Amino acid sequence: MTAPELPDTAADLLRRLQARGAVRDFRPDPVPEAWLDALLAAGQRAPTSSNLQACSVIVVRDAQLREQLATLASNQRHVVDCPVFLVFCADLSRVALACEAQGAAMDDTLELGLVASIDAALVAMTLAAAAETMGLASVFIGALRNHPGDVARLLGLPQRAFAAFGLCLGWPRTPPVPKPRLPRAAFVHEDRYDSSASEAALADYDRQLALHYRARGKETTDDSWSRTTGRKFSVGRRRALRAELAALGLKME
């Protein structure tokens, strides 16, 4: 059976999503304010668990603030240079207010911490997907989690909120070259998770990614996903996060 033809918008969006990749080098041209407004409005319509809307967005325009955030985020220059820099906060401060209005304290659970982080991601991805259809490109800045306390102070966040990640947005200087993804067998499963394919999939992926880097003249000893990942995540990366978030009122117990 042939599937019905896709609507134009769907076909175009799918094509753009397939071609997308992280962009860190932007043309200086500004993003029209009306377009940014439309993107923020679309982001606010993202689905949200229990209608909590546990995300707030900060549009960072101040040059000095951008410099300070870039420094905290492993000196990523695109945080300063991109036309639009947004910070997505996992924000439970309004939930806390609602609880206080009931004469109670917000129950500071891991559940709520995850809900707020997922809400932030849903808002950001809605916005980033819509941006792709405008011809804009983006890169997520997870390194804002290097120093959540300092970032919260710089941005004047209320208690019960933290900067989950940033997003640089603008016109790409050159189109991104999408990185290969894991073999589909590792990503999609039917009814039950099939672990048996995982090791072969990773070996296959290591080869594919090495070819990708080689084709781009980026041959390094770090070209294997398994090696890079294994080294990076067995050594206690951002171990202070838990304590720093607790100090911001998010113990996530």
Added chain:
Amino acid sequence: MTAPELPDTAADLLRRLQARGAVRDFRPDPVPEAWLDALLAAGQRAPTSSNLQACSVIVVRDAQLREQLATLASNQRHVVDCPVFLVFCADLSRVALACEAQGAAMDDTLELGLVASIDAALVAMTLAAAAETMGLASVFIGALRNHPGDVARLLGLPQRAFAAFGLCLGWPRTPPVPKPRLPRAAFVHEDRYDSSASEAALADYDRQLALHYRARGKETTDDSWSRTTGRKFSVGRRRALRAELAALGLKME
């Protein structure tokens, strides 16, 4: 200055995102397999922190499995009745394998738990946004986190993975009526978070949401966001999550 006109795809996507809302009542018509394949492929292209790709998706077709998952998820019948039911796993099992290949154990941090949960949300939102452009509707099922251990056993998840949420997908029987969102002043901030507007924004929103429910004949004592939220999240909802995830190999320390 007038902003340049939006590309057609952008205008159409923004319109659809503004009109979207959770849909729980689907027509029985199937989603073409080729469309589902395209959605899963688009989801796999979502941005991912450090290229970790810490998300796996399970397409649940088995009727008995659907029944069992629906029961665990507060008896939500649409988990059984929807044409497509997907489970998005925050999946660090491949990262753990990569660490083991380096002769080390994965450092089980809150950071990695958040990365995986955010990755799952980025994949799901990419897929859900693309689905809207096909005329499909969806609802996220956070209640899979009611009993993460049972869900993991039913789906045969490996250690270091949990079902972050599900997604019901299909053709809406009737178009959703989008719920009002918080006043923009509470959601978007410029340079620094402005807490001063929060209480007024919540009072305003409580009125708006009450009007929305009244217009839909849903006048209840629960029509206030502040009251509902304050009651629901000061009483220890999903308190077992932390211990249950730890048992699945995700201590998130």
